[in-house]
Amino acid sequence: MTSLFESFFETEQSSHLTVMDCLLEEYYTRVIVIGGPGKGKSTLGQQLAQVHRAKLIGKKDYQSKKPKTVRIPFRIVLKHFAQWLAKKPDLDSLEAYIAERMGALTSRTNLVSPKDIQDILCCRPCLLILDGLDEVGIPELQEKMLVRIKNFLSVVESLNADLMVVGSSRPKEFDKQYKSYFNTKEFLHLELIDMSAQKVNEYAEKWVLAKKIKDEEKQRIISTLEEC
Known part of the structure; x- marks a missing residue:
């Protein structure tokens, strides 16, 4: 998968294709963005979510290329997700975390359920942004977080939902801890350059x-x- 992308990148649009272009055009729907500190990984995720949000609410004056598929964005700051998992909630799935955050942000505490999140996934194309894989430093929480992500993606597959996944990490931490899970058979690895x-x-x-x-x-x- 990676070699195909590199060939396309180098031979056809090497001076024009940016990471944002790749994500908006959806050349791949499973992507890990890899870059050092300050390279703009979190900013990229925020901008990607904002582009989809702007299109969803019909903000016509927002200056950006239109996504190939307009998606409902769920941006997960993984260090916050890990902190939530450390509190050992009764329901500790990724769907439960998204439901709790959505309820809090919309002043509907306890009114949004994990099942509601699954219903959204079934009804509309969605985007899951996993920001900062490298920022979870405790091994037990890393493992727990990965299991919850894996379970979530399994549920998505069983629902036959249209979900794009974009994760981000620093290179050393990714190679050491996450590369085997987010492998190149399933995820495109894009490395940010200066x-x-x-x-x-x-x-x-x-x-x-x-x-x-x-x-x-x-x-x-x-x-x-x-x-x-």
Whole structure:
């Protein structure tokens, strides 16, 4: 799977295809994004969720490419999920965690059930973002978390649900702890690389414009980046 993607990437769109393009076009629906600290893994997951959210609510002025399939996004910060598991709730499935968080965020505490989450998965295409596999440092919780994720994906398969999964991790932790589970037969591994100087400058130009920064300060920021 990986070699096919690399061939496509290098021969057809190597200068144009970004990780976000890959995720929105859904070349693969099981993806692990790998990158060092500060490379933008969490930001990428947040942006991906926001793109789908904006399309779902009909926000037409949101500047982004439209996803191939508009999905209901569930973004799970795994260190928070692990902390929740450590409290040993009566129901400790991933569906139960999502239901509890959804209930809290919508002021419907105890009114959203794990079965409701499964019903959503059955009715609509969904997106599961697993942010920060590397941020769960306790081995017992790592194992428990992986079992719950595995169980969730098994339920999804039994429901014949349309679910895209995007996880993220730092490279060393991923190779040591998670690579055998999220293997290349089932998941595409995408490694983030450093942005080019051109891309950094393009981003800076857009950022200062969006922030409506005064011309003098704008020039100082751009000049500093160019010197670096």
